[in-house]
Amino acid sequence: MSRLELSGVSKSFRGLKAVSGASFDVTPGGIHALIGPNGAGKTTIFNVIAGVYAPDEGAVRFDGRAIHGLRPDQVCAAGIGRTFQVMKPFAGLSVIENVVVGALQREKDVPAAKRFAAVIVERLGLGPKSGLPASSLTLPDRKRLEVARALATRPKLLLLDEVMAGLRPTECDQIVAVFRELNRAEGLTILLIEHVMRAVMALAQHIVVLHHGEVIARGAPDVVVRDPAVLESYLGEETEV
Amino acid sequence: MIGRLLEGVPRRGLVVLAALLVLLAVFPLFASGYLLAVGFLILYFAYVGQAWNVMMGFAGQLSLGHSLYVGLGAYAAAALYVHFGLSPWIGLGAAIGISVLAGAAIGFLAFRFGVAGVYFAILTIAFAEFARIGFDHFAWVRGSSGLFLPVANYTENDLWNLRGSPTMFYYLMLAMTVGAFVLCHALLRSRMGYYWLAIRESPEAAEALGVNVFRYKMYAVVISAAMTSLAGVVFAFYYNNLFPEQIFHISRSIELILGPIIGGIGTLVGPIVGAFLLTGLAEGLRELMLQLGIDVPGVKQVFYGLCLLMVIMFLPDGVWPPLAKKLGLHR
Numbered sequence: 001m002s003r004l005e006l007s008g009v010s011k012s013f014r015g016l017k018a019v020s021g022a023s024f025d026v027t028p029g030g031i032h033a034l035i036g037p038n039g040a041g042k043t044t045i046f047n048v049i050a051g052v053y054a055p056d057e058g059a060v061r062f063d064g065r066a067i068h069g070l071r072p073d074q075v076c077a078a079g080i081g082r083t084f085q086v087m088k089p090f091a092g093l094s095v096i097e098n099v100v101v102g103a104l105q106r107e108k109d110v111p112a113a114k115r116f117a118a119v120i121v122e123r124l125g126l127g128p129k130s131g132l133p134a135s136s137l138t139l140p141d142r143k144r145l146e147v148a149r150a151l152a153t154r155p156k157l158l159l160l161d162e163v164m165a166g167l168r169p170t171e172c173d174q175i176v177a178v179f180r181e182l183n184r185a186e187g188l189t190i191l192l193i194e195h196v197m198r199a200v201m202a203l204a205q206h207i208v209v210l211h212h213g214e215v216i217a218r219g220a221p222d223v224v225v226r227d228p229a230v231l232e233s234y235l236g237e238e239t240e241v
Numbered sequence: 242m243i244g245r246l247l248e249g250v251p252r253r254g255l256v257v258l259a260a261l262l263v264l265l266a267v268f269p270l271f272a273s274g275y276l277l278a279v280g281f282l283i284l285y286f287a288y289v290g291q292a293w294n295v296m297m298g299f300a301g302q303l304s305l306g307h308s309l310y311v312g313l314g315a316y317a318a319a320a321l322y323v324h325f326g327l328s329p330w331i332g333l334g335a336a337i338g339i340s341v342l343a344g345a346a347i348g349f350l351a352f353r354f355g356v357a358g359v360y361f362a363i364l365t366i367a368f369a370e371f372a373r374i375g376f377d378h379f380a381w382v383r384g385s386s387g388l389f390l391p392v393a394n395y396t397e398n399d400l401w402n403l404r405g406s407p408t409m410f411y412y413l414m415l416a417m418t419v420g421a422f423v424l425c426h427a428l429l430r431s432r433m434g435y436y437w438l439a440i441r442e443s444p445e446a447a448e449a450l451g452v453n454v455f456r457y458k459m460y461a462v463v464i465s466a467a468m469t470s471l472a473g474v475v476f477a478f479y480y481n482n483l484f485p486e487q488i489f490h491i492s493r494s495i496e497l498i499l500g501p502i503i504g505g506i507g508t509l510v511g512p513i514v515g516a517f518l519l520t521g522l523a524e525g526l527r528e529l530m531l532q533l534g535i536d537v538p539g540v541k542q543v544f545y546g547l548c549l550l551m552v553i554m555f556l557p558d559g560v561w562p563p564l565a566k567k568l569g570l571h572r
Binding site for chain 1: 430431432435436438439441442443445446447448449450451452453454507
């Protein structure tokens with residue numbers, strides 16, 4: 001059974017079709033990437049999965065259970081963690097407090113949540129900044145915080161929305177190593193939206209390409225990046241001069 | 242339990258808190274009748290400020306209509322006492338019940354239909370105004386001519402019926418202020434407290450982390466309403482007269498939120514500091530003017546306005562956070 005399965009998902013905003021008939025699935029324990037040009041509908045798909053929008057048509061199944069139409073907090077409770085492309089830290093709270101909010105999802109009380117949050121914070125390399133307000137963090141640290149909060153909910157599936165964007169190559173490699181480790185050691189399934197191809201190629205075992213709201217290609221990374229339809233969507237149509 | 246409550250509170254903070262508490266406890270032994278009344282008022286504003294802070298400071302929901310809960314609490318208990326001779330502590334049950342229902346109705350309407358921010362604040366004003374106009378025509382509680390509690394010279398303090406000396410009311414209010422402080426402290430460290438702060442900072446992110454935003458916003462409104470209505474009950478039995486035009490008036494709602502704004506929204510000590518500064522200084526100013534023989538009506542309101550202006554310009558987080566830092570009391 002697929003961990004996540006989208007079948008014929010469509011979502012429009014005032015007649016503008018952001019996603020149209022998208023179908024793909026994510027295998028348990030896999031790392032899948034969702035790529036495509038700006039405006040292809042990647043974040044809309046994430047928001048449909050995470051319960052921010054209900055799809056106009058189609059179904060989203062998580063471990064076989066239909067989750068479309070659930071609220072975001074119910075989707076989280078079901079076992080899907082997500083980060084936001086436009087980061088939304090709890091700016092007035094400290095780093096550790098941010099993560100405690102996520103940890104409370106599975107931990108029975110605040111002290112237990114604090115202990116678990118401390119482990120996650122350490123793992124993402126935010127340990128020394130644990131007591132600082134989230135508003136004082138640099139961009140890479142804010143990205144790490146987004147990931148830490150989502151991980152603290154102990155998801156079975158983690159949705160990462162452009163967490164590598166704006167990072168330097170070394171920072172990018174660091175965070176890629178964290179995801180690899182989580183995937184390997186705990187079997188965490190990951191679906192990521194990413195423009196940084198360095199990260200996509202390093203992480204993803206499977207790529208789904210979206211263009212104008214439609215899935216135009218899917219498969220192994222080295223195959224997908226040579227697909228003429230994919231090249232065309234990124235670089236434009238080849239024309240004779 | 243107590244150990245957990247005190248966990249992480251700086252030692253110096255505890256010492257200052259204990260000293261302040263002793264000072265407040267012995268205050269009636271030395272204070273004149275007038276000073277005792279001022280003391281009561283300070284504690285009253287510290288208490289309702291704390292209650293309002295649960296909604297705004299913790300959960301980020303701006304209420305500009307908290308006079309609604311004060312008024313409903315006051316009228317419920319007073320009417321039951323006047324008509325049936327019921328103790329205000331029994332009346333408190335009705336007071337809390339009605340206030341919670343009103344708060345839940347406002348919360349449901351707003352949060353279910355996505356009314357947020359300024360629009361939510363306007364909704365809270367609207368409900369307080371409904372009550373003001375409604376109670377003006379509510380014959381059972383004597384409408385606009387006002388509801389009066391029987392007054393006599395009390396030689397003994399009757400805590401059960403809340404009939405007694407100003408000193409009794411002062412101590413009652415002190416106990417309530419301390420209680421509210423401890424309750425808010427505990428709430429803030431609970432799961433609910435973390436969820437409230439998360440909602441205040443970013444409702445979308447809170448939702449994504451599994452927080453049922455609607456439910457926890459409702460809890461904030463309902464708890465704040467219940468706490469505020471208790472203040473209303475005591476208010477009624479302290480002043481012995483109730484007029485819809487006064488108790489539900491928007492100026493009362495504004496007056497009630499100035500303390501926490503000036504003291505520091507979202508902090509536990511802010512509402513108390515704010516109440517001391519505002520009420521203390523305003524009464525001091527009034528006394529000074531009286532001594533100087535200057536009689537300017539509305540000087541208190543102008544003073545409040547100035548205080549608010551200064552705080553917003555120079556201490557946007559309120560007086561307490563920078564003060565706590567100076568005293569080494571921040572976490």
